[in-house]
Amino acid sequence: MGGTPGTASAEAVIRTVGLTKHFKDVNAVENLDLTVRRGEVYGFLGRNGAGKTTTIRMMLALIRPTDGYVEILGQRMAPNAVRAFERIGSMVETPGFYGNLTVRENIEMQRDLLGLRRSGWVDEVVEMCDLGEYLSRKAQSLSMGNKQRLGLARALIHKPEVLILDEPTNGLDPVGIVDIRTILKKLSAERGITIFLSSHILSEVQQLATRIGIIHEGRLLEEIGLEELRARNRTFLEFAVADTKRAAWVLEENCGVREYAVHEDGAVRVYDGLERAAELNRALVQAGVEVNGSRMSEDHLEDHFVKLTGRSDPEAPQVARRGRRGWRR
């Protein structure tokens, strides 16, 4: 048990192949193929009802797929995949615990059930999840944030190689969200645990994930790597021009712009020298390029998400929209 810190090889740790789940006439998950490699923090992003929880339930063999299968750590997941479960920690939706037992009893019981003999592992996980002062409290009397920590502690006590979390910050206040994020970042950085994390909160996924999969209406629409994600979050200056080729030549030759992108819809996006917006605009006009408009904007995963999944839903991308300036003439 326990992953090697910092490793990020190409080994597939979680693999779903043609994973499908139909509930009567509802196609909850449709032909889902995804791969999570060792050491990755995979953000599984989707609106409410997109199929995230159903996918996770199938991963953990809590429900049976209509078609397809899941492999975790090379083992086909089935109800009694005992060997695989020894290496997986999970928390699905709400943290499960026995309210009439104390925090310590809940964790000790998990240790017993996992067959762990060393009581030191309890202390370790208590420290990591910062539950020390609540050990003798009944679990039902904990705050939502601490209940979530307890759920995480139960999932982590056996030092799993893979951590599968369904909406781990659901219902938490901002401080609670930060706390859980800090723990997960630490786990990823120090233990190299592969984390599969579902969420409908974009900002959360963006801050944690090294790769993001976007699911919508049961289908995986896109997977985005960290680099692409970073690129997507860059601020840019966009010119709407009549002649993109000439505009690009002017920007590069006359203004020394090195980072820019030409789009087919007649837009040129400039990523460096943004403080010289007026100068660049003037240079284009002076070189005879017809500039129909310009705007300073930010490319966000949020925009991309909304574009992919359709209309913006108040429940879906829960991230504050950053300022976007409209077309300026």
Next chain:
Amino acid sequence: MTRALKAEFLKVRRSRTLLWTALVVAAYAILSTVLNRVLLGDPNFAKSIATGGPVFQKAVEAGFFELNWANQLRVAVQGITGTWGIMLFAFVTVYVFGREYKDGTAKNMLTLPVRRETFVVAKMIVVACWVFALTALSLTLHVIGLALLGVPGFDWNHVGSAAVDALEVTLLIYLTLPLVAWIAMIGHGYLRGMLFSLAAVGVGNGIATTSLSKYYPWNLPVHLAGASWLPLAPADLVPASYLISIALFAVGVALAMRHVDTADNAA
């Protein structure tokens, strides 16, 4: 198995439900003992009961309303079959099984590196310990109550006989419980299991005087313990009666195990 069993006992050890079920049993034992002492101590009571109709007259003639240890201990055993036993034992079962789904802990339990069937067996062992402990508590309180109230006719043989009857009756009810457990798991909570038990008891009352009754698992305890108002004899039961109950137990366990292995356990 030991690990699962230890965990299952820990789950109920601190539960208030354990205390509440014990209180229900204690309340019945105290009330029935005191009430019968007061009512049956009145020589006119049996006469007034006898006017209730032929069934009551027959019961009075058979000596069911005489105040003595034999009758009072029979009342103790009949309490399990009629007043509280079947429904309370069903409640214990739906609590042990349905709680995991109702409180959202089933998904944790079923993703542990422990064979899922182990939990079904461990839980059934916990249910067995719980219901037999309630039976023992009931009988003990009855004995203490009767002794304190100075009821005449004490004989250790009566106590021994009542203990054997109580254990047999509890065992017969226990044989019906895996089916209740399965329904609690399907229903992801308490309600369906309780409604099923209520319906099963209702059907049992409906067919109590028919020839089918001795084959109906929920009526077997009543046949064994008798009923003050409806004298029934253990002789009514035939080997097939017991075989049906044992088969019901096996089917219930198999269904519960199949459920954790194959069905939707998402709660």
